[in-house]
Amino acid sequence: MKIGTTLRDYQIEMKRRLYEAWKEHRSVMLQMPTGTGKTHLMASVIADAFEGGVLIVAHRIELVEQISRTLDAFGIVYGKITGRSVSKEGLRIQVASIQTLNKRMAELPLNPSLIIIDEAHHALAKTYRRLWNQWPHAHFLGMTATPCRLNNKGFTDLFEILLESYDIDTFITRGILSDFEYVSVRPESRAMLLVAALKKRSPDGDFQTAEMATVMDCPESIAHLYASYRYFASGKKGIVYAIDCEHARHISEYYELQGVRTCVIDAKTPWAERQELLTGYRNGMLDVMINVDIFSEGFDCPEVEFIQLARPTLSLSKYLQQVGRGMRVSKGKDHVLILDQVGLYQTFGLPTEKRNWQSLFKGQTAGKGALDCDRTIVLRDEPDNKMLVNLEMVRIKNRHTVHKGVEIFMQGGKYGVMQDGRVTCRAVYARMERLAAPYFSMAVYPYRVFNGKKTIIDGDGKDLQADLYGRIERFGDFFKGMNIAGQIVYWDAKGRRSYPVLPEVVQAGRIEMVRIGDRYRLRQQIPDMNFECAKEDIYIGKQLTIIKDMLIVKKDFRNPYKVYGYLKDGILVGNTVNGFKGSYMLMKEDGRLSVDYFQLPWNAMHNPRQGHMQFKQLD
Secondary structure: OOOOOOOOHHHHHHHHHHHHHHOOOOEEEEEOOOOOOHHHHHHHHHHOOOOOEEEEEEOOHHHHHHHHHHHHHOOOOOEEEEOOEOOOOOOOEEEEEHHHHHHHOOOOOOOEEEEEEEOHHHOOOHHHHHHHHHOOOOEEEEEEOOOOOOOOOOOOOOOOEEEEOOOHHHHHHOOOEOEEEEEEEOOOOHHHHHHHOOOOEOOOOOEOHHHHHHHHOOHHHHHHHHHHHHHHHOOOOEEEEOOOHHHHHHHHHHHHHOOOOEEEEOOOOOHHHHHHHHHHHHOOOOOEEEEOOOOOOOOOOOOOOEEEEOOOOOEHHHHHHHHHOOOEOEOOEOEEEEEEOOOHHHHHOOOOOOOOHHHHHHOOOOOEOOOOOOOOEEEOOOOOOOOOEOOOEEEEEEOOOOOOOEEEEEEOOEEEEEEOOEEEEEEEEEEEEEOOOOOOOEEEEEOOOHHHOEEEEOOOOOEOOOOEEEEEEEEOOEEEEEOOOOOEEEEEOOOOEEEOOOOEEEEEOOEEEEEEOOEEEEOOOOOOOOOEEOHHHEEEOOOEEEEOOEEEEHHHOOOOEEEEEEEOOEEEEEEOOOOOOOOEEEEOOOOOEEEEEOOOOOOOEOOHHHOOOOOEEOO
């Protein structure tokens, strides 16, 4: 068997690994993400000189046609076994639908040495098991993007080994798959409440179709689907995944009324009509195709610019197959937009999330989403400066987005704040609003606090513990609100204190103070200086400021000194934080410390106006 030379490097490597696996195993499953060329790899394997015949099996006519087109491109001669086509005798390679093959298996003159099963995650059905029994000496190759099952059953009774390719993120990085932007309903939205209310399950473990349609096929939900399309994807070409035929028809009718050219395709749509609609879609005659489980697998149209998920599911396979339809690369398309209207992000995470395919393949883990997942959503402002847009939709992620600056995030239906991707305020807030200011960026409404207690988050994402109530208004760095007694107060974000009236801000050198009446208070929070004083107590030098008996060095104002006396060549101070009792230091006019005294000098003076250093009083 020779390795094909028309494949990409990762396909060549996967083919090499496949042939190595066949040396020890009869039956191999191969996993590659949707859109990465499984069918081309399949055709290359078929083109090699296998002894005996090759049988390719698919479960839908669309897959049979897709495989046929690829074989044509490789120049491979083959026959078809479908409800509309009878195989030509003598052809070594046959492409068959599993339904027709099961009906005619006994009468068909087939003796394949290799059987390839496309979308092999369906291979546990009884119709597939017959293949192993019918041809016990054939080698098997199962190809799928999602080797997992809802019911926690593995594949090891049919396939002996799983070969994994790169993950989706790697393929995006290499340019093999399209980048994406993910937009989801908010975790506390009405849509998520409707999904949470779904209690009935179908035999395969997914949501029951009838209950989904009853709960979600309503005018309000369909209007929300269109509002999301209009806001985020207007003018783009896309696919909508609906619950059932009636749901698809209702969506189509609503979109058509708004001027969007749509079509509906489901399992009952005649083959010829499907092909006509697909041709019209590819040629730009249609904008949106609304389908019911038809384009989850096998549909190949790179031009798809958005995927709209309007059908809840618990199936990881269905989720990845659906979003994968939009991730093929196309000229002029820099990314695909995923509109998640039913909260599948909360259930499964992003398409690029790491999956343990080996565990899923062996049945150690079910391919089932968790409804109680608590995934983080970073809320980003929209271009029109609206934080909450389009009813309940929010942008989750651009793949290359870097978390930078202060961001609001949501987790478990509550809000928190992060700075440069690091959480600075946990998600404990019931509501959050942006403030129109660059310095203090948001007002936060804490969760489960008596009487609507409010606080302020600063530009570094830190909770300043404002303890305000009622309506909040901003005046520079002051915020007007009420205290717990219902009195109007002005809260100073720098000093973190409340005042009964809006204070005047004055400069004491490089130090800021507030004035109310004839009393002054330092704005900055400095140890040992939480007191009021009169104007006569404030002396300002070039590098030093004295307030009462405390001295502040302007280049290090967080560490004040206590003044004990004044000498001819400096001020005698003690360090109130790091010094020890009985030790004094000489502070020079330029803010430098020079001499240590262990006893107070006899000639120490006690009024800066009697010293030789230059000070002035506050203007």
